[in-house]
Amino acid sequence: MADKLPTIAILGGTGKEGPGLAMRWAVLGYPILIGSRQTEKAQETASKLNEQLGLTSIQGMQNNNAAQHADISVLTVVFSAHESAVLSLKEALQGKILVDTTARVDFRDPKPPKHPAAARHAQNVLGPGVKVVAAFQTVPFHILRKNLGEQLDTDVLVCSDDLEAAKMVMKLSEAAGMPAYYAGNLDNAVVVEGLTAIMISMNSHYKVKTASIGIHGINQE
Numbered sequence: 321m322a323d324k325l326p327t328i329a330i331l332g333g334t335g336k337e338g339p340g341l342a343m344r345w346a347v348l349g350y351p352i353l354i355g356s357r358q359t360e361k362a363q364e365t366a367s368k369l370n371e372q373l374g375l376t377s378i379q380g381m382q383n384n385n386a387a388q389h390a391d392i393s394v395l396t397v398v399f400s401a402h403e404s405a406v407l408s409l410k411e412a413l414q415g416k417i418l419v420d421t422t423a424r425v426d427f428r429d430p431k432p433p434k435h436p437a438a439a440r441h442a443q444n445v446l447g448p449g450v451k452v453v454a455a456f457q458t459v460p461f462h463i464l465r466k467n468l469g470e471q472l473d474t475d476v477l478v479c480s481d482d483l484e485a486a487k488m489v490m491k492l493s494e495a496a497g498m499p500a501y502y503a504g505n506l507d508n509a510v511v512v513e514g515l516t517a518i519m520i521s522m523n524s525h526y527k528v529k530t531a532s533i534g535i536h537g538i539n540q541e
């Protein structure tokens with residue numbers, strides 16, 4: 321019998337990045353829980369996504385509830401709410417993996433952020449009972465909703481202090497059509513956040529919305 325797919329909670333999944341990731345996993349059969357500060361808002365987003373995809377499997381609930389019921393949680397709250405969101409989820413996330421997508425970059429004035437990485441800060445706040453994995457910071461939401469079930473023209477850098485947790489997230493990224501590479505521990509994630517600043521600057525210069533990253537010189541086959 322095939323392995324049961326893990327349930328994925330998308331915390332703050334009512335915005336731009338969260339629903340895009342949710343859609344890519346939902347079409348593959350992963351059970352998805354959309355989280356929000358408000359249950360109704362989460363349910364509204366879940367219904368819209370179900371309707372768009374012809375599914376009934378996506379559920380909406382309050383962030384803490386979603387984190388408790390999920391095997392893996394993906395944090396996609398607006399970056400200014402990172403600190404308060406992580407604190408409020410501390411209990412619900414114990415014993416689990418948290419994927420942190422946060423890139424602390426101001427779209428109007430993109431600059432590399434300061435140390436420590438948002439994901440390192442999350443790990444410090446959550447403690448050793450949570451395995452934090454930084455990923456998807458360089459993936460623009462514009463590309464996530466297109467070509468569902470197909471490969472995307474982007475790679476994903478995955479940072480974590482826990483290699484096994486990183487490998488699990490790399491598997492999820494690859495399933496969603498984004499080849500993933502282990503890029504070191506959580507301190508390195510500040511560089512990935514900085515790459516996001518570069519992508520935003522390049523979007524502005526080249527008048528696109530889709531700049532992303534690709535890795536060369538590694539054959540993972």
Ligand SMILES: NC(=O)c1ccc[n+]([C@@H]2O[C@H](COP(=O)([O-])OP(=O)(O)OC[C@H]3O[C@@H](n4cnc5c(N)ncnc54)[C@H](OP(=O)(O)O)[C@@H]3O)[C@@H](O)[C@H]2O)c1
Nearest residue numbers: 332334335336337356357396397398401422423457460461
């Ligand atoms: N946008 C992109 O292309 C992109 C690309 C890569 C990475 N990211 C990262 O993904 C994350 C989300 O980005 P986004 O563009 O999707 O953000 P967003 O659409 O502006 O907001 C996402 C969600 O954050 C929640 N939120 C807002 N204020 C909050 C607060 N005070 N406390 C808790 N939650 C709050 C809201 O959910 P509720 O109101 O439902 O609670 C909102 O739907 C960011 O960390 C960003 O760096 C974004």
